[in-house]
Amino acid sequence: MSAPERLSPFGPEAKPGRHGAAGGTPVSITERRVDIVQVTAGREAEAPFADIVKDATGLSLPPAHQAAFSGEAMVVWVQPSGWLMIKPRGDEGALAKALAGVAGDAVAVVDQSHGKAVLRLSGARARDVLAKGCRVDLHPRAFLTGSAATTTVDHITITVVQVDAIPTYDLILPANFAEAFLEWLLMSAAEFGCEVRPPT
Amino acid sequence: MHRIDCPWCGVRDEAEFGYRGDATVRRPAADGDADAFYAFVYDRTNPKGWHVEWWQHVAGCRQWLKVVRHTVTHEIRTVAKAGDDVRAPSP
Numbered sequence A: 001m002s003a004p005e006r007l008s009p010f011g012p013e014a015k016p017g018r019h020g021a022a023g024g025t026p027v028s029i030t031e032r033r034v035d036i037v038q039v040t041a042g043r044e045a046e047a048p049f050a051d052i053v054k055d056a057t058g059l060s061l062p063p064a065h066q067a068a069f070s071g072e073a074m075v076v077w078v079q080p081s082g083w084l085m086i087k088p089r090g091d092e093g094a095l096a097k098a099l100a101g102v103a104g105d106a107v108a109v110v111d112q113s114h115g116k117a118v119l120r121l122s123g124a125r126a127r128d129v130l131a132k133g134c135r136v137d138l139h140p141r142a143f144l145t146g147s148a149a150t151t152t153v154d155h156i157t158i159t160v161v162q163v164d165a166i167p168t169y170d171l172i173l174p175a176n177f178a179e180a181f182l183e184w185l186l187m188s189a190a191e192f193g194c195e196v197r198p199p200t
Numbered sequence B: 001m002h003r004i005d006c007p008w009c010g011v012r013d014e015a016e017f018g019y020r021g022d023a024t025v026r027r028p029a030a031d032g033d034a035d036a037f038y039a040f041v042y043d044r045t046n047p048k049g050w051h052v053e054w055w056q057h058v059a060g061c062r063q064w065l066k067v068v069r070h071t072v073t074h075e076i077r078t079v080a081k082a083g084d085d086v087r088a089p090s091p
């Protein structure tokens, strides 16, 4: 028996298509289907774990409030000695297993691939869309490509990562609030127009 | 709305934080008697003035913080990491 087909946590709203105002400069919203593993290192374990991650992925553990990128892979600082490791979806549990296999006993490895979901928001007006509900200052003088912050938007705790200068943001959120958050995002984007793209 | 200057994240709105109680109480030794544990759990001084409190940055870095807050004016004077030695200023 094969496993049942995995459903999107974003629900029916995530159907690709155009929303909100026509014309203008629409933003795009794309579900990113990824594996997410949270790692939390004991104080003494942080330096050796950083070397292990570097060897295994080529990525350096980013400092506080930063994210590091390598192709489609991303590591995001979320708390002191704590990061989210994000890669395009692979075999169920494989990323967590690989990390747990090399991380050592003083690093907690928790698979969040079903617990969290990621939306990519991109476009010239993406900052305005997000700023309506985001208390963190997103102005380029304060928040740049590679910046990361965990905060609340629409009462939902999300981690905002700026991916490029368009600007493009990856929004990492709890999967059980994914549908509610997408509704908020579509409302916020309505005045600019918004293109929901097929998941990647 | 309080603004709390998290030592990890910078200034954030109170809505991102949870209040976690009096940061001045000390846990009795493991062999302490029932009265000592009763006092640890329930007895509070409820000061009018400066108070050292635990707050947790729940919707941010999730760290526990020591916050010095004035219970009358709600002014926040100090926000420190959990391990820092923080004392309430005299009134």
Ligand SMILES: [Zn+2]
Pocket (backbone or CB within 6 Å): B006, B007, B008, B009, B010, B057, B060, B061, B062, B063
């Ligand atoms: Zn914080």
